[in-house]
Amino acid sequence: MASPFVHASAAVPSRTVGQSLLQIVPSTACLHCDICCRFPEADSFLRPFFTADEIRSAVRAGVASEMFPDAEGTQIELVPNPSGEGCLCPAFDPATSQCRMYDVRPLDCRLYPFALMWDASHTEVLLGWDTKCPYMRDLSSAPIEQAAEGTARWIEEDATLEILARYPRLIGRFQDDVMVLRPLTRVTERLRQGRLPVRMQPLTIADRRRLESALAESSGVQPLPLAAASFVFHYIWRHRLTYAWADLHGHLCLFADSPDGIFMVLPPLGTGPLVEPVAAAFRVMRERNGASSVTRIDNVPEASVAELRAGGYVVTAREPDYLYAAADLVELAGDAYRSPRAACNRFVREHGGVCEPYDLRDRPACLSLFREWSEQKERAGKDDWAKVLLEDAAGAHEAALSAYDELGLTGAVVRVQGRIRAYTMGVWLNQSVFCVLLEVADRDMVGAGAFIFREFCRQARDKGACWINTMDDSGLPSLARAKHWYRPARLLANYTVTEPRR
Numbered sequence: 001m002a003s004p005f006v007h008a009s010a011a012v013p014s015r016t017v018g019q020s021l022l023q024i025v026p027s028t029a030c031l032h033c034d035i036c037c038r039f040p041e042a043d044s045f046l047r048p049f050f051t052a053d054e055i056r057s058a059v060r061a062g063v064a065s066e067m068f069p070d071a072e073g074t075q076i077e078l079v080p081n082p083s084g085e086g087c088l089c090p091a092f093d094p095a096t097s098q099c100r101m102y103d104v105r106p107l108d109c110r111l112y113p114f115a116l117m118w119d120a121s122h123t124e125v126l127l128g129w130d131t132k133c134p135y136m137r138d139l140s141s142a143p144i145e146q147a148a149e150g151t152a153r154w155i156e157e158d159a160t161l162e163i164l165a166r167y168p169r170l171i172g173r174f175q176d177d178v179m180v181l182r183p184l185t186r187v188t189e190r191l192r193q194g195r196l197p198v199r200m201q202p203l204t205i206a207d208r209r210r211l212e213s214a215l216a217e218s219s220g221v222q223p224l225p226l227a228a229a230s231f232v233f234h235y236i237w238r239h240r241l242t243y244a245w246a247d248l249h250g251h252l253c254l255f256a257d258s259p260d261g262i263f264m265v266l267p268p269l270g271t272g273p274l275v276e277p278v279a280a281a282f283r284v285m286r287e288r289n290g291a292s293s294v295t296r297i298d299n300v301p302e303a304s305v306a307e308l309r310a311g312g313y314v315v316t317a318r319e320p321d322y323l324y325a326a327a328d329l330v331e332l333a334g335d336a337y338r339s340p341r342a343a344c345n346r347f348v349r350e351h352g353g354v355c356e357p358y359d360l361r362d363r364p365a366c367l368s369l370f371r372e373w374s375e376q377k378e379r380a381g382k383d384d385w386a387k388v389l390l391e392d393a394a395g396a397h398e399a400a401l402s403a404y405d406e407l408g409l410t411g412a413v414v415r416v417q418g419r420i421r422a423y424t425m426g427v428w429l430n431q432s433v434f435c436v437l438l439e440v441a442d443r444d445m446v447g448a449g450a451f452i453f454r455e456f457c458r459q460a461r462d463k464g465a466c467w468i469n470t471m472d473d474s475g476l477p478s479l480a481r482a483k484h485w486y487r488p489a490r491l492l493a494n495y496t497v498t499e500p501r502r
């Protein structure tokens with residue numbers, strides 16, 4: 001899973017497990033490589049996992065204990081790279097390009113450039129090699145096969161199997177840039193022992209109807225759904241999270257694989273009580289995540305709270321969704337709407353833009369506007385959290401603009417003298433609730449955002465929307481202010497559910 005620095009000439013490790021694991025990459029190659037132990041982002045899923053014993057050894061070797069959020073086993077926290085982009089493992093010394101705790105580096109790092117991972121359907125454990133390693137890319141298949149055979153034998157020894165069974169997060173998620181060498185049957189069998197037989201299926205565009213039907217029949221989700229109660233809300237974030245679903249007790253359960261483990265992005269969907277599917281889902285997450293605090297169910301609506309509290313679960317409120325009466329947003333009448341109305345009027349007076357349906361041919365101009373808008377926001381200054389959200393948003397906008405039709409999105413653009421100066425996309429959550437998912441407007445053109453929002457809501461109202469959901473405010477004060485500017489009729493409660501501490 002990790003991307004570690006390894007060199008064959010270092011001292012033989014003192015721990016029992018790992019003693020006979022030979023390194024395939026020579027130290028001369030590692031010392032001239034700048035791939036390992038460096039990571040593109042702080043929460044990279046490739047950062048190495050440490051077992052409880054390995055954490056104790058690392059701390060004795062001088063790594064700060066704060067780098068390990070869970071002393072019982074966790075991925076290490078990364079530190080910013082002082083002389084470049086991205087992050088470093090805190091045990092990595094950039095001055096010497098060496099691991100400061102090489103002799104006691106974790107199993108995850110010992111294995112590299114071999115990697116342990118699940119197949120795409122999470123049914124079988126595989127041994128592969130990471131094509132990010134330049135040395136391996138230049139090797140012929142014979143030495144790789146030979147080294148893989150020894151590594152596979154070592155992994156399937158009883159002592160290693162027990163470690164993997166205790167720390168299943170040592171087995172990474174499927175990566176298509178890892179070249180598969182062989183299945184590890186004994187590891188798969190050991191991990192299946194005593195576990196719930198669950199078939200996880202990767203979420204694809206073909207699952208849209210399945211998920212939408214399950215949402216429609218979930219009484220807890222309707223009649224005023226959260227924005228998360230839609231396929232597209234999740235699907236456009238596939239560049240950040242890997243989604244998979246499983247059928248548990250007749251309910252569709254949607255999971256996301258994050259760097260810290262899997263969690264549910266919605267409560268189990270379907271008809272009937274939640275007790276059994278929720279219990280099964282928590283068991284699946286515990287089996288995957290170990291003790292990781294990532295185990296949770298997000299986007300639980302108010303209607304399911306009493307049942308889950310009665311089941312002994314811990315229910316915590318998170319940022320609510322903003323819900324507006326569609327007619328209010330179209331009419332912008334009275335004193336309460338004086339400011340948005342003035343912004344719209346000014347835009348019409350000064351620019352006279354027209355609002356039209358989005359067409360795939362508008363995609364390049366919209367993406368170019370997104371870049372312009374990001375730069376405008378950058379210049380206006382943002383806090384760190386807002387910056388992260390903006391970077392993440394680029395992939396979501398790209399996905400929405402490219403596949404809006406397959407995703408069931410409705411879109412609009414505003415043109416001023418033929419140039420697109422604003423665009424927006426939304427989705428129907430049910431027949432009377434329309435959700436505005438994304439909106440970008442030229443910040444140098446006063447009122448462009450207010451104008452496209454009003455016109456988009458008008459289109460939705462004319463097609464039967466009574467309510468407009470604009471999602472939550474992500475905890476950003478500036479976004480909260482903008483959402484309150486339009487006088488929400490209701491704040492839709494949204495909860496996270498966890499298991500009680502054992």
Ligand code: SF4
Binds near residue numbers: 089093101
């Ligand atoms: S523990 Fe050592 S080998 Fe592993 S990622 Fe950190 S610096 Fe690299």
